[in-house]
Amino acid sequence: MASTRTAAPALQVEGLRVAFGALVALDDVSWQVAPGEILGIIGPNGAGKSTCYNAATHLVRREGRVTLLGEDVTDVPAHRLAARGLRRAFQQNAFFGDLTVLENMAAVLQDERGASLGRAVFRPFATRRDAAETRRAAAKALERMGVPARYHHAYPGETPYGVQRMLSIALANGSGAKILMLDEPAAGLGGADMAELVTLLQSLRAEGMALVVIEHHMDLIMSVTDRIVVLDQGRMIASGPPEEVRRDPAVLEAYLGRSA
Template structure:
């Protein structure tokens, strides 16, 4: 059964069709990648799924519930979390504080208890700190917990953003170019982390330009061009699709497929 269903999703900006009639499903533990050339509508699609944009047509279904246009914080409480193409990190805060920030949507305390530092507030703070530190261990950043986030390498910042998204205990995780700007070692670390999360049953929707990474870890690939879906299937099928090659991949997909075979 699909955990996330995108059904005929579309949107226009100023009369220009950005995304049109896109549909696909993501099952628990599955990694589905959305690829396409620049301007294909990938991030716009992510923004509609995650509640940043209100779709002009179609719907988003999360675990059987129509959540189309629902605000991002409400989607997060229902188990859908995301990262962004541009880092959303608090550079002057410590690595641990950034990870703790991911827990704020789970907090159920009252303003007064926080104002007066009541035991319930302190208990929540301890639980958030412990959970955040465990996430940092998971993404191999625990040794940097007390450093300012701005001192981390770009790849480490990418892993920190994933850790913060995982703090919401998502059932569906949207990753927007998690390996962008990373070197080969950093990309492999992110590759392994994504695979680990998927093995735990989290449904992962990925936008990424690194074709070797996409072909290596994806169970299913959706290809967009000019806002429309032109192909979908497993990596081997997509990499040999003539429409995909003509629109975007060229020989990259073939090379990536053969390199990992």
């Protein structure tokens, strides 16, 4: 695994707190992830994992501080964080079902680049050239993210489930995140699909991306992460390298079980 202890954080959250009326869903949670590092966030159902993601990406009202690439983004709205390099994929696969796999990726890249109406009207040849370049970039991005070329011209619903998961991650990543947050990327995967996900996560880490992964698949989280944060009832009860967390009595009690 990559050693990133001396690297400056790519994403840092401090004292996150989320309350829904009298219910405190997240209380004083702090963690950070560096470039070229995979941070895992685990905990039993209802521990506050997804709320933690929503708080970090400003999708819910929260207290605390969020720093992105050295800049305080606590007050930056969620829809502007993606352009700054912070992107996330959700638990459910997300794509346009009436577009091909390649068209899905091209649509995301085109949206990021921002095509103007004036350019389309007054420079149609340049627009067609841009579209061709976008499709080439889309194909390259898909293959990089584990979506083989043989599926590019199929509709997402026509592809195997594992391909759909990879497509959702690819669309979340777009032209390239600096910090990518994944919510249960291994859900529904097994065998070769799981191995491909592990390979993808390791390759993104090797390229210097910071990854934050919520996952219930303990074999995956223990094998691929550099550090793990454990939540229980909205509070952080442990943090450290996988082997250290695996032996933590509080984790054994709250999440893994005494027999783990």
